[in-house]
Structures are given as C-alpha cells and as structure tokens.
Amino acid sequence: xxxxxxxxxxxxxxxxxxxxxxxxxxxxxxxxxxxxxxxxxxxxxxxxxxxxxxxxxxxxxxxxxxxxxxxxxxxxxxxxxxxxxxxxxxxxxxxxxxxxxxxxxxxxxxxxxxxxxxxxxxxxxxxxxxxxxxxxxxxxxxxxxxxxxxxxxxxxxxxxxxxxxxxxxxxxxxxxxxxxxxxxxxxxxxxxxxxxxxxxxxxxxxxxxxxxxxxxxxxxxxxxxxxxxxxxxxxxxxxxxxxxxxxxxxxxxxxxxxxxxxxxxxxxxxxxxxxxxxxxxxxxxxxxxxxxxxxxxxxxxxxxxxxxxxxxxxxxxx
Numbered sequence: 380x381x382x383x384x385x386x387x388x389x390x391x392x393x394x395x396x397x398x399x400x401x402x403x404x405x406x407x408x409x410x411x412x413x414x415x416x417x418x419x420x421x422x423x424x425x426x427x428x429x430x431x432x433x434x435x436x437x438x439x440x441x442x443x444x445x446x447x448x449x450x451x452x453x454x455x456x457x458x459x460x461x462x463x464x465x466x467x468x469x470x471x472x473x474x475x476x477x478x479x480x481x482x483x484x485x486x487x488x489x490x491x492x493x494x495x496x497x498x499x500x501x502x503x504x505x506x507x508x509x510x511x512x513x514x515x516x517x518x519x520x521x522x523x524x525x526x527x528x529x530x531x532x533x534x535x536x537x538x539x540x541x542x543x544x545x546x547x548x549x550x551x552x553x554x555x556x557x558x559x560x561x562x563x564x565x566x567x568x569x570x571x572x573x574x575x576x577x578x579x580x581x582x583x584x585x586x587x588x589x590x591x592x593x594x595x596x597x598x599x600x601x602x603x604x605x606x607x608x609x610x611x612x613x614x615x616x617x618x619x620x621x622x623x624x625x626x627x628x629x630x631x632x633x634x635x636x637x638x639x640x641x642x643x644x645x646x647x648x649x650x651x652x653x654x655x656x657x658x659x660x661x662x663x664x665x666x667x668x669x670x671x672x673x674x675x676x677x678x679x680x681x682x683x684x685x686x687x688x689x690x691x692x693x694x695x696x697x
Contacts, residue, residue, distance in 0.1 A: 381405040381441055382610075383484075385431045385475065386448030387424065388415025391490065391546060393553045395446060395603045397421040402607065409437055410449065419553055431471040435478035444486035444610060445479060447472065450520070453561060454494065457516035468519035469526070476530050486613040487527065488606050491540040491624070493665060495521040502632075503668035506542075506624050513660060528622040537618035539609040541602075544628040544667045548598040548687040554694030564596070564688060567639055568695050571648030578650055580635055582657035585664075591635035593664040595628040598682035598690070602627055608676040628667025629680045638684070645688045 382399055386392040387408030392415070399406050399421075406424040409431060420426045427437050431449040438445075450468045451457065457464045472489075479487065494517030495510045512518045527538040547564040549555070555565045569575045583590040605627050612618055633641075643650050672678045682690075 380443035381407070383407050383409055383434070383438060383442055383445045384424075384448065385409045385434065385445065386415065386450065386490075387421075388412055388417060388419045388426070389448060390553070390555050390557070391599060391602065392446075392448035393419035393421060394550045394599050395448070395606045396424055397550060397553055398603045398607060399446075400424055407437065409434060414557075416556060431467075432474045434475045435481065438478045438482040438484055440483050442482065442484050444488070444613060445475065445484060446606060446610065447475060447487060447489045450490065452492070452516060454514050454516050455561075457514050457519070461515035464515045464519040469522050472523045472526060476526065476536075479536070480534055485536055485619065486610070487536060487538045488609045488613065489523065489527060489538065489540045491524055491542040492517065492520050493542055493544045493626070493667065495524065495542060498660070498662045499665075502664050503630060503666045504626065505668045506626055506671055524624060531620050531622040535620045536622070537613040537620070538622045539613060540622070540624045541605055541609060542624060542626050543602065544595040544597060544626070544665065546597050546599050546602055548600065548682065548690040549694035550600050550603070550690075552694075552697070554691060563594075563635065563638055564642070564691050565695065567642045567650060568646070568688070568692055570650045571642065571646040572695055576651065577653045578639060579655045580639075580652050581655045582661060583654050584657070587634055587663055589634050589636045592661055593632040593634045593666065595630070595632055595666045596638070596684055596687055597627060597629050597680055598687045601680040601682055605672065605676075605678045608678050612676060623675075625672040625675075626667040626669050627672065628669050630667065630669055632664060632666040633684055641684050641688045645685060645692055
C-alpha cells in the first residue's frame with residue numbers, strides 16, 4: 380500500500396514508519412521538522428517537509444491510507460499556550476480530513492492519548508471509562524476523536540484512534556529525543572549517562588505500595604505493531620463508516636521507584652534521587668486495560684519493563 384505518515388519524523392511516527400517500510404509498504408512522511416528529526420525518517424521513505432495542514436498538497440487518489448501522528452503533546456505547554464494545541468491538533472486534523480475526503484482516501488489510524496481520560500476514578504482504565512480531560516492537550520485530542528467519529532458516520536471513513544499510556548524503549552536508531560524531555564525513563568537514564576546528577580521523585584505519599592505514582596509502560600515496538608493491525612482492520616469489509624477507539628497499555632503498573640530500580644539494574648549505575656512535593660493533577664495510579672484490542676485484533680504487548688529500559692539505554696548511548 381501507499382501510505383501517508385504525518386509526523387513521521389518524530390519518535391513514535393518514525394518507529395511505525397520503519398515498521399511499515401519493513402512490511403513492504405510505500406511510505407511518504409509528512410513532517411515540518413519543528414519537533415521531528417530529519418535523520419529519523421525511515422530509510423526508503425520519502426520526506427515531504429510540510430505541516431499536516433498542508434496534507435492537501437500531497438494526498439491524491441494514489442494513496443491507500445493515512446497514519447496520523449502530527450500533534451503537539453506537552454501537557455504543560457498546552458496549559459500555557461492552548462491555542463497551539465487547538466490549532467495544530469484540531470484544526471490540523473480537520474484539514475487532513477478535508478484533504479483525505481477530496482482525494483478519496485477513506486482509511487485512517489490516528490494517534491490518541493490516555494490524557495483524554497483525565498483523572499479516571501477506576502483502574503484499570505477501559506475504553507468505556509468516561510473521558511474527562513483536564514488540560515488542553517487531552518481536550519484537543521478528545522476533540523479529534525469526536526471529529527473522526529463524525530467523519531466516519533457522515534462520509535464513510537474507516538478510522539481507529541489508539542490511546543497510548545506511557546511509551547518507552549527504542550527500535551534501532553529510532554528512540555526518544557525530545558526537547559525538553561518530560562518522560563520518566565529517559566530522564567532517569569540521563570543520570571547514568573552523565574547528563575544529570577539526580578532524579579526528582581514528585582510525590583512519595585501516594586496511596587500506592589511504595590508511596591510513588593504508578594504508571595503503565597509500553598514498548599514502542601509493541602505500540603507500532605498495534606498500528607499495523609489497526610491499519611489492516613481499516614481495510615476490512617466491516618470497517619467503512621466506523622470509528623473504533625482502543626487503549627494501548629501493558630495492563631501492569633510500575634511505580635516511579637520501580638522504574639528507577641529497573642534503570643539501576645539494567646545500567647549497573649547508581650541513580651541518586653531527590654524527593655519533591657506532588658505535582659498538581661498527577662493521579663496516584665494510571666493503568667490501562669487493553670482487553671478490547673486483544674479481543675478484536677489479537678494484539679498483545681511482548682516486552683517487559685527491563686526490555687524497555689535496555690532498548691532506551693542502548694539508544695541513548697548512541
């Protein structure tokens with residue numbers, strides 16, 4: 380198939396793009412490189428250096444489907460600059476949908492987020508958990524999911540939204556290279572890498588076994604496989620005019636202290652910590668149920684926490 384991958388020079392988009400190329404697909408990456416990296420574009424893929432709002436200048440009837448990763452994704456930034464998130468995430472997606480409709484491209488897999496759930500009252504989180512986002516990032520991504528549902532009903536789009544929880548690890552030369560880096564695993568690995576002296580632990584009095592917040596971690600390679608399965612489903616006879624939402628997580632929660640211990644175990648380095656106050660809005664536990672995508676598409680994660688850390692560490696040492 381010929382596929383457009385928006386945001387394909389970013390962390391997750393480049394991993395999925397590389398998997399698509401390996402599977403024999405023709406991949407065109409659409410990325411303005413504001414946060415992406417030119418050297419992340421998979422070998423064998425074509426790069427079009429434009430934003431998602433310009434998808435109409437690229438898409439035509441020769442494309443079979445779109446995988447959509449282009450988005451702003453920093454919670455803190457979304458609070459201080461909400462307009463960026465409504466413009467890029469929502470307006471950008473609406474322009475992408477316009478371009479797809481005009482070109483007759485009726486298959487889409489979209490990157491969504493657990494931030495759509497806000498602070499859910501239940502664990503594990505299922506797709507039936509009420510989505511009550513608490514910041515503009517989550518609100519904008521929930522709006523995109525609603526837009527896809529409307530497009531499916533009105534215009535026959537076959538669409539899947541994949542809601543990620545915490546993603547880590549690497550696939551070859553494709554790993555986390557964010558600026559600023561806000562994710563726990565690369566920030567902890569920065570200590571043995573010599574880039575920082577300590578790790579801040581925000582909150583040690585949560586109602587969890589060791590007092591630190593518990594999160595669900597998923598290897599980016601497992602995440603990518605889910606996109607390929609979702610892409611296959613959009614080509615099925617039942618998919619037209621349908622929008623599905625799936626959670627992607629391991630179903631297992633790890634505390635901040637357990638992640639730090641995994642880094643010590645994998646790297647063999649000490650990792651000093653500094654206890655800090657809780658950050659406002661951080662729930663004690665966020666763990667996903669992925670039973671729906673397992674039942675529907677046969678997807679299961681295959682990598683554990685140590686493998687996630689090992690692959691992230693290998694990438695970081697490059």
